[in-house]
Amino acid sequence: AQSVSQHNHHVILSEAASLELGCNYSYGGTVNLFWYVQYPGQHLQLLLKYFSGDPLVKGIKGFEAEFIKSKFSFNLRKPSVQWSDTAEYFCAVWNYGGSQGNLIFGKGTKLSVKP
Amino acid sequence: KAGVTQTPRYLIKTRGQQVTLSCSPISGHRSVSWYQQTPGQGLQFLFEYFSETQRNKGNFPGRFSGRQFSNSRSEMNVSTLELGDSALYLCASSLQGEGYTFGSGTRLTVV
Numbered sequence: 638a639q640s641v642s643q644h645n646h647h648v649i650l651s652e653a654a655s656l657e658l659g660c661n662y663s664y665g666g667t668v669n670l671f672w673y674v675q676y677p678g679q680h681l682q683l684l685l686k687y688f689s690g691d692p693l694v695k696g697i698k699g700f701e702a703e704f705i706k707s708k709f710s711f712n713l714r715k716p717s718v719q720w721s722d723t724a725e726y727f728c729a730v731w732n733y734g735g736s737q738g739n740l741i742f743g744k745g746t747k748l749s750v751k752p
Numbered sequence: 753k754a755g756v757t758q759t760p761r762y763l764i765k766t767r768g769q770q771v772t773l774s775c776s777p778i779s780g781h782r783s784v785s786w787y788q789q790t791p792g793q794g795l796q797f798l799f800e801y802f803s804e805t806q807r808n809k810g811n812f813p814g815r816f817s818g819r820q821f822s823n824s825r826s827e828m829n830v831s832t833l834e835l836g837d838s839a840l841y842l843c844a845s846s847l848q849g850e851g852y853t854f855g856s857g858t859r860l861t862v863v
Contacts, residue, residue: 673854680756680842680856681842681844681854682854683851686851727794739797739810740844740852742794742795744794745795
C-alpha cells in the first residue's frame with residue numbers, strides 16, 4: 638500500500654519568504670497526488686492535484702507543486718507567503734489497493750507565517 | 753451548491769457509550785468516505801461507501817461502523833467508546849471516489 642511522508646512538522650517563515658514543503662510517496666507507477674490545506678478552525682480544502690500531464694501543477698492562492706517521478710516527490714511551493722497562509726498542509730496520494738482506492742494522507746506540516 | 757454537511761459539530765460522550773455521526777454529501781455525489789483526524793496519527797481512513805455499499809475499509813476495530821442511505825447520506829457509528837476515540841471525524845464526498853470535498857467535521861470528546 639502507498640504511504641506518504643512529509644518532512645517538516647512545523648515551518649516558521651516571515652511574510653514574503655519563499656515556501657517549499659516536502660512530500661514523498663512510497664510506490665511508483667501511476668499516481669494521483671494532492672495537496673490539501675486546513676486553515677485554523679476550517680475544513681480541509683483542496684489546493685491542487687496531479688493526475689497526469691505537465692508535472693508542474695498550479696493551484697489556488699498562488700501555490701504550485703512539482704511532480705518528480707524519479708524522486709517519488711510532490712513538493713509544494715509558493716514564491717512569497719502571506720500571514721493568511723498560516724495553516725496546516727497535507728500531502729495525499731490515491732491508494733489503489735483493495736476493492737476500491739482511498740486517499741492516504743501525510744502527517745501534515747504546520748506553517749506559521751510571522752507578520 | 754451546498755457543501756458537505758456534518759452534524760453535530762461537537763459532541764461529548766462518556767466512555768462505554770455509543771455515538772452516531774451524520775454526513776450529507778454534495779448533491780449528486782455518491783461516494784462518501786470517513787476519516788479520523790488526531791494530532792498523533794493524522795488523518796486515517798475509516799471506510800468508504802458508494803451506492804449504499806461499503807467499498808473499502810481501513811484498519812479500525814469493528815466498533816467503528818457505517819452505512820449509507822439511498823439518498824447518499826451516510827452515518828458513522830462508534831460503539832463502546834474509549835478515551836482514544838476522541839478525535840475530529842471528517843466526511844468527504846465525491847462523484848466516483850476521487851477529488852474529495854471535505855466537511856467541517858464532528859469533534860468528538862470522550863470523557
